[in-house]
Amino acid sequence: MLTLYDYLPSQNAWKVRQLLHHLDRPYRTVTVSIFEGEGQRAEFRRINPTGTVPAIELDDGRVLAESNAILMYLAGGTPYLPDDAFGRARVQQWLCFEQERVESVIGALRHWTMTGKLARRSAELIATKRRAAARTLEILENELATRPFIAGGDYGIADIALFAYASRAEEADLSLQAYPHFRAWVARVEAQPGFLAKMHPYAIDPHSANELP
Numbered sequence: 537m538l539t540l541y542d543y544l545p546s547q548n549a550w551k552v553r554q555l556l557h558h559l560d561r562p563y564r565t566v567t568v569s570i571f572e573g574e575g576q577r578a579e580f581r582r583i584n585p586t587g588t589v590p591a592i593e594l595d596d597g598r599v600l601a602e603s604n605a606i607l608m609y610l611a612g613g614t615p616y617l618p619d620d621a622f623g624r625a626r627v628q629q630w631l632c633f634e635q636e637r638v639e640s641v642i643g644a645l646r647h648w649t650m651t652g653k654l655a656r657r658s659a660e661l662i663a664t665k666r667r668a669a670a671r672t673l674e675i676l677e678n679e680l681a682t683r684p685f686i687a688g689g690d691y692g693i694a695d696i697a698l699f700a701y702a703s704r705a706e707e708a709d710l711s712l713q714a715y716p717h718f719r720a721w722v723a724r725v726e727a728q729p730g731f732l733a734k735m736h737p738y739a740i741d742p743h744s745a746n747e748l749p
């Protein structure tokens with residue numbers, strides 16, 4: 537059975553949980569307490585050299601990390617990933633966008649906001665991230681005005697990846713008021729059969745106020 541190395545408040549890990557849920561694929565969970573430094577232990581860094589979750593381990597012992605790489609692997613041959621080269625490349629385009637402009641921008645602001653770390657960040661860094669976040673939301677707003685899902689007409693892993701942090705922008709004190717097409721897309725994703733509504737606040741982990749190692 538597939539093993540998921542997980543940490544419940546991680547929205548990167550939620551992406552994988554969401555796809556496994558859609559696929560009705562059984563798996564076992566190993567929790568990695570990232571704020572206690574478990575990710576940086578040698579044992580886990582043999583599974584993922586960066587020490588981050590999510591990662592998966594297959595029955596044959598092969599391991600794979602990076603949330604979006606895991607989505608690409610698990611979605612192969614399923615309705616959540618197109619089977620033509622161009623369609624897959626379009627998905628990859630939005631997976632790259634997600635890592636550069638959503639996870640590291642909205643995701644970072646959300647992490648700092650929800651765990652009390654914002655006060656320890658410089659005003660300049662916060663302003664830079666907030667400007668970048670507004671640009672990200674504006675791009676998504678313009679794109680989602682033209683089609684129902686980010687990589688085309690069908691829901692798939694690009695939507696799952698983007699949804700993980702972009703849909704939580706308000707938890708980073710980013711207003712979604714000016715982005716009606718984006719909000720309509722959030723509602724479309726939430727209306728998908730098998731949508732995994734359960735997400736976990738950092739507050740469930742008393743160690744989450746720690747800086748990551």
Ligand SMILES: N[C@@H](CCC(=O)N[C@@H](CS)C(=O)NCC(=O)O)C(=O)O
Binds near residue numbers: 546547570575
């Ligand atoms: N680009 C990676 C980012 C993974 C990541 O940063 N995961 C966080 C949790 S959301 C983590 O494990 N952080 C622990 C650390 O940085 O030591 C992915 O998409 O999987």
